[in-house]
Amino acid sequence: MASNYSFDIVSEVNMQEVDNAVNQAMKEIGQRYDFKNSKTELVLNDDIIKISTEDEFKLKAATEILKAKCIKRGVSVKSLDFGKVEKASLGTVRQNVKIVKGISKEKAKDIVAEIKGSKIKVQAQIMENQVRVTGKDKDDLQAVIQLLKSKDFGVDLQFVNYR
Structure with missing residues (x-):
């Protein structure tokens, strides 16, 4: 029997599901009446989704469709970092959506501080x-998981490698 138990807190994104969500969003945009004859595009390049369309109203509608498709595919909206809306040529607008993978150092420090502040007898280290x-004690690890699930750190957290 192991003397120490552990688990990892990660923030991962299934890129295949993101690709599926983008494709489904483009399909819905192609079928919707309010997007008829519009030049709306969603393109996934590496970790960035580029949205371009004719006006801000259509951009907002396209981002809502993208969010809905991501939720349906099991991709957390917290994993999407919406950039600022930019004016493009010929009166069009565009927006870049960055897909956030991993936990940043600042968020990791917040998580470790929260764990230490809870006075649960565990050690947390940033890797x-x-x-x-x-x-x-496994019960202490379960308590930490419940504590972190009850807090919002602005990123989607998964708990893996529970041993």
Whole structure:
């Protein structure tokens, strides 16, 4: 029997599901009446979704469709970082949506501070873009998971490698 138990806190995004969500959003935009004869486009390049359309109303509608499709595909909206709306040529507008993978150092520090502030008998350490939590009691690790699920850190958290 192991003397120490551990799990990792990560923020991962399934890129295949993001690609599926973008494709489904484009299909819906192609079928909707309010987008008829508009030049609306959603393009996924690496970790950035580029949205371009004719006006801000259509841009807002396209982002809502994208969010809905992501939620339906199991991709958290917290993983999408919407950039500012930019004016493009011929009166069109565009927006870049960055897909956030991993936990930033600032968020990781907030998570570790929250764990330490809870006085649960576990250790938390930052490892690149994830946080590892170790402890002698499985119940303490479960308590940490429940604590973190009840808080909002602005990123989608998953708990993996529970041993």
